[in-house]
Amino acid sequence: MDHLRDVVASSRASCRNYADSLLVGICLAATTSSVAAVTTVPSEFRGKWVPSSAKCESGSNVLIGADRLTLANAGDKEELRGLEMAGPSYFTPGYKGIMAVLFAEFSGDQPVIMTFNAAEKPGVARMRFASVLPQNNTPQLKSYNAHISKLNLAKRFPLGNRPLKKCAS
Numbered sequence: 001m002d003h004l005r006d007v008v009a010s011s012r013a014s015c016r017n018y019a020d021s022l023l024v025g026i027c028l029a030a031t032t033s034s035v036a037a038v039t040t041v042p043s044e045f046r047g048k049w050v051p052s053s054a055k056c057e058s059g060s061n062v063l064i065g066a067d068r069l070t071l072a073n074a075g076d077k078e079e080l081r082g083l084e085m086a087g088p089s090y091f092t093p094g095y096k097g098i099m100a101v102l103f104a105e106f107s108g109d110q111p112v113i114m115t116f117n118a119a120e121k122p123g124v125a126r127m128r129f130a131s132v133l134p135q136n137n138t139p140q141l142k143s144y145n146a147h148i149s150k151l152n153l154a155k156r157f158p159l160g161n162r163p164l165k166k167c168a169s
Contacts, residue, residue: 039084040066041102045116049125049164056167060158062114062127069104069112071157078153080104080112098122109147118163125164129153 041064050058063070071078084106088095097120104112111130118126131154132145154160 039106041083041085042100045100045102045125045166047169048167050167051159052124052163052165061167062157062159062164064102064114069102069114071112071153071159073157073159076156078151078156082106082108109144111148111151111153123166125166126161127159127164129157129160 046064046066048056048061048063050056050061054060060073061071063072067081067083069080069083071080082105084103086101086103090101091097091099098117099120100116102112102114102116103110104114109130112127113130114125114127116125118124130148132148133141135141136145
């Protein structure tokens with residue numbers, strides 16, 4: 001009889017473990033798909049953005065696609081990939097506002113960070129370009145500074161720290 005009880009208990013434990021594993025698998029699949037969605041720019045932020053004082057035909061603009069950000073100024077262009085939208089933990093705990101943040105080259109040096117609905121103003125964006133850091137004493141900093149210097153985004157594209165507006169498609 002004790003053997004039968006042990007078999008039944010073992011069987012129940014196996015069923016619980018299987019159910020727990022299945023639940024964990026479903027949760028991981030859901031989490032993975034939501035993480036993947038973060039690397040695609042939401043459609044509401046895609047399109048052409050120009051300085052708020054400029055016309056939409058301005059040669060100085062940024063074009064946001066699902067997976068790339070292209071800066072333009074007259075004939076000069078720079079395309080950046082590796083886009084990722086910031087998660088909720090980017091803001092203070094309990095943040096309930098409308099701002100959203102986009103990083104370019106997220107796994108790299110993040111030369112561009114763009115905030116949509118900046119300062120809680122719908123339809124306004126601001127872009128910040130990374131700058132060369134004064135320290136240059138580690139291989140990582142040397143590599144970072146070389147990349148940011150080569151891109152030279154702040155001088156090539158007069159869009160940094162200015163309010164931007166989205167143009168109609």
